[in-house]
Amino acid sequence: MFRTALRNVLAHKARLLMTVLAVMLGVAFVSGTLVFTNTISDAFQNSSAKGFDQVDVAVVPKYQDSAGDKVGKLPDLTQDMLDKAAGVPGAASATGVVGGFTAVADKHGKLVGGNWQSRGGNYWGTKDARYPLTSGHAPHGANEVLLDAKTAQRAGYKVGDTVRLSVDGPVLTPTVAGVFTTDDGNVTAGGSLALFDTPTAQKLFDKKGTYDEIDVKAKPGTGQAALKDALDKALPTQKVKTTTGQKLAADQAKAIADSMSSMKQGLLVFAGIALFVGTFIIANTFTMLVAQRTKELALMRAVGASRRQVTRSVLIEAFVVGAVAGVAGLAAGIGIGAGLRALVGSFGASMPDGPLVISPGTVAAALAVGILITMLAAWLPGRRAARIPPVAAMNSVHAQATTKSLVLRNTIGALFTAAGAAVTVAATSMDASSGEAPMGLGAVLLIIGVFVLTPLLSRPLIAAAAPLLRAFGVSGKLARQNSVRNPRRTAATASALMIGLTLITGMTVMAGSLQSSIDKMAASAIRADYVVSMANHSPLSPDVARKIAATDGVSASSPLRNAESRIDGKTEFVTGVDGASIAELTDLKVDRGRFTVGGNDVVVDKDRAKEYGWTPGSHFTAHFEDGKAQTLTVAGIYDGNDMIRGIMLDDKVLTPHLRRPADMQVMVKTVDGASTATKDRLASALGSNPAIKIQDKKDISDDIAQMFTMMLNMVYGLLGMAVIVAVLGVINTLAMSVFERSQEIGMLRAIGLDRRSVKRMVRLESLVISLFGGVLGIGLGVFFGWAAGELLGTTMPTYELVLPWGRLALFLLLAGVVGILAAMWPARRAARLNMLTAIKAE
Structure with a gap:
């Protein structure tokens, strides 16, 4: 055997x-x-x-307990702690580390490196083993900076050049004092790293006299565990925690593995x-x-x-x-x-x-x-x-399949299809978090049910193409009959194409509908002409809001200044805004009360009001990071959305409680409205900073659309594999059909059907099967797109179904093209059959 x-x-x-x-x-x-x-x-x-080669033990701040009304925050690592760390037994050296986002522009003013991978830090002393210099010297003062070798090469900088960079908004123009090499993962992944001397870095990153981390190097013969124990005894463990370099490397490796997962x-x-x-x-x-x-x-x-x-x-x-x-x-x-x-x-x-x-x-x-x-x-x-x-x-x-087996198959298919459709529809009425699992189950059941029912569906759906096939005469009639001769095989072939098109169509419908809803959300929630933010969404310096407010042509502006607070023992973020301008910059529907922000009056979204049981006129106490508390009054309750939500209070009330005020965005309304000239004027006022984005409503929508387009293109490319496999399936089915009908094809040739008609018959059969799979796939994809959209609509009030008719027609055309291409070899083989040999075939 x-x-x-x-x-x-x-x-x-x-x-x-x-x-x-x-x-x-x-x-x-x-x-x-x-x-x-x-x-x-x-x-x-x-x-x-390799990056942890110079770190035997790292000392970092420990979060304070956030119980009660205290707001959790990081304590500072002081110079005194650095000196103590350097003096513990077994320590060879201790290095204070400061860092944060730092955008570097190339000579054409464009941002170098990824938005999230553009970093800055401090260069320690005249020689820093972490960052070996390849040219130049260590930076001294605010007017000198070091660049990593890859960034210098990409941007075309060399020692002595002036470079434009930004930390939190304002543009800096220091001189490149030197170039260094590094094994930093951000740099090797395409990011950039700029280094300043320690006092300059502390000032730029708002850590004057303090550090983010202290890296301690052990003396020869001292183990990492022993050094960690010595540091734990010397430093206040209630404020800091220590970690060995081996543990840091292991944690980093696990984080990388998890991110790749x-x-x-x-x-x-x-x-x-x-x-x-x-x-x-x-x-x-x-x-x-x-x-x-x-x-x-x-x-x-x-x-x-x-x-x-x-x-x-x-x-x-x-x-x-x-x-x-x-x-x-x-x-x-x-x-x-x-x-x-x-x-x-x-x-x-x-x-x-x-x-x-x-x-x-x-x-x-x-x-x-x-x-x-x-x-x-x-x-x-x-x-x-x-x-x-x-x-x-x-x-x-x-x-042949018995009537009993066909009835059983169709019954099972109908039950699965009905159950899948019912579960999917039921999931649309749930909230987004609890409805995901039922909708996934419903989708699986429905696809299985349709697959089982496909042989039954093939006859009526393919019969619907009969009027079009009649135009091709005998070839068209034979193609229709052949395509339903073996329904199970035809169904298996069509299902292969159906699955790929179901996923592609569903993703396309969802992406188009989401984009439309986001456009509506931006148009309905924002009256501002522009929204200003950092390229990587890190906080902006308060100087940016002040410069924008002083720019000619700006009629109203407001920062969105987020801060942590404690309300009724819960951590809650509040947003400081310009109370006099915020109503002019937003267009939020007021559910109850009035939209007034100023003094102790605040506005809250419906979700927060429901959570805390607030109504217009309610009073609550907010505890801020400086330990002080303030009683605030709910003036109004508004409908929040994914762009604007939460508790809004006047920034004049919030800012005095903040150690380091910073804005996530600045909303701007101008006298002349959104225009290229206005945008250029704002950019000029901010120093033409590559790290700052100035976006109108269309720019915001285009940003999101670009993300959807990129995701869709990836999905199309990946699902293209399934389509290629489906093409092979159509070829196999047609080859099987030609083999089984060899004698029949020989007889047709003998009674006058020419080779061209034989080819046309096979091509039309392939086209019908492929379009059958395409219709099923597009229909299921639209249904799943609708269902997923309904589920998302529970958290996005502006969501509505948008059917991209052009793309749906393109997908159906793609199914037809798949059928025609797949038929080329089987059709040629059928036409070249020897009549006499084929007639004698058993």
């Missing part, structure tokens, strides 16, 4: 090649994902470990979809191969082979095919992993140096996935073939 199975594998090379391709694509995606994420994770972990899971989901689609193709292929060998298998049964041996023969074939596909997929996956790393680099995000990581787990996963998926898909055709009675098989009386 083993030799027979191997012979059968080699006897059908072309069709088995397509099966190998289908499995290989899915395996390649899985192994490529594992290689890519393992490589990046390993490179960053090695880089972070979500990317890995997302990519593996798409690989799973491709493999799921490929399962249909493998099942179809083995059904075809078993159908070709029906008499052969019956003869084997007649001479003594058992049902189990016949099934095992088919599974051995599947094992061989899966093993070959697994090895080929692993090789392709290694190439994909290397290509993805190069692709990330081409987008400007350079990766740390390191080898391509091919772990034993990746090899095992590739082979296991390839073999198990193939054997699972081949099991049912093998079992079905073994159950055909030998006499019936030898007489070509193939076992």
Whole structure:
């Protein structure tokens, strides 16, 4: 039986090649994902470990207890603590570290590095082992700065050049005093690092005389644990905590692995979809191969082979095919992993140096996935073939599906479909957090139900295309009949395409609807012409709001100054605004009371009012970070949204309680309205700072749209794998159809049907099957897009369903193109059949 199975594998090379391709694509995606994420994770972990070479023990502030009415905040690491740390037994040196966001502009005024990876810090003393200088000298005073070598190279700076940078808003123009190298993970990932001398860094990052962290280096012969114990005895443990360098490196490695985990899971989901689609193709292929060998298998049964041996023969074939596909997929996956790393680099995000990581787990996963998926898909055709009675098989009386089995299948499909639709619809009435799981369950049940019902649905839906097919004469009529000749096989082929289009359509509908709702939210909630913020959404210096208010043409402006407070023992963020201007800059619907902010009067959103039981006129006490409390009065309650929500009070009341006032945004209204000239005037007033974004409503919407577009393009690219696998499935189905109808095609040729008409018949059959899958996929995708939108609508009042008719038509056209392309080889093969040979075929 083993030799027979191997012979059968080699006897059908072309069709088995397509099966190998289908499995290989899915395996390649899985192994490529594992290689890519393992490589990046390993490179960053090695880089972070090098970054801790100069740290044996790190001392950081400990959060104060936030119980009661105290607001949790970080205590300062003082110079006295630094001196004590340097003097403990076993300490060779102690370095005070200060850092924060620092945007560096290139010579064209554009931001260098990623928004979140643009950092600044302090250079310690004349020689700092953390950052070896390659040229220049250590910085001295506020007019000198060091740049990392990669940033200097990308931006074209050298020692002696003047560089434009910003920490929290105002533009600085120091001279490049030197260039250094670093293993800092942010820099190796494409970010930038600027270093100042310690007093300058402390002033810029508002840490005058204090530090964010103290890094202690041990003397030779002193272990990290011993040094940590000595520091714990010397320093006030109620204010600080100590961590060894080994623990920091391990924590950093775990954080990197965790951050890569979500990317890995997302990519593996798409690989799973491709493999799921490929399962249909493998099942179809083995059904075809078993159908070709029906008499052969019956003869084997007649001479003594058992049902189990016949099934095992088919599974051995599947094992061989899966093993070959697994090895080929692993090789392709290694190439994909290397290509993805190069692709990330081409987008400007350079990766740390390191080898391509091919772990034993990746090899095992590739082979296991390839073999198990193939054997699972081949099991049912093998079992079905073994159950055909030998006499019936030898007489070509193939076992057709009984009426009872069809009724059972349709009943199960109808139950799953009804249950899935009911659960999905029910989930739309829940809130977003509790409705996610039921909606996911409903989607799975509905897709399974539609898949089971697809053979039943194929006849009426394909029959609807009959009027169009009549235009093609005999070829069109034959194509319609052929496409419903074997409903189960047609359904399996259409389902492969259906799944991919369901996901693509659902994502497109959701993205378009969300974008429309955000546009409406921005238009309805904001009257301001512009919103000013930092490029990475870090806090702005209060100087920015003052400069904007003093700019010609500005009629009203207000900062949005967030601060932590304690209300009724709970931590609550409040927002300080310009009480005189905020009503003119926003357009929030007032639910109760009046929209008045000033003195002790505040406005709150409906959610906060409901949570605390407030009504207009209610009084509450807020405790601030300076330990002082203030009684505030609720003047009005408004409808909040994702852009503006929470407790708003006058910044004149809030600011005196803050140690370091900082604004998240500044809202601006101008006399002339939003225009290019007005925007340029505001940018000029802020020093043409690359770290600051000045956005009108359209810019805000475009920013969000860009994010959705990027996500959609990624999804389209990843789901393209499933579509390619579906194309292979259509080719397999048509090849099977042509094989089964060889005698029929020969007869048609003999009575006058020319080769062109034969080709047209096969192409139309392929087109009908593909469009059938496309209609099902788009219909399900629209339904899921609607359902997910209804769920999101519970937290987004401006949400409404928007159907992108143009893209939906494009998706249907894509399904048709898939059908036409997939039919090229089977149609050519059918047209080239020898008439006499085909007529004699059994």
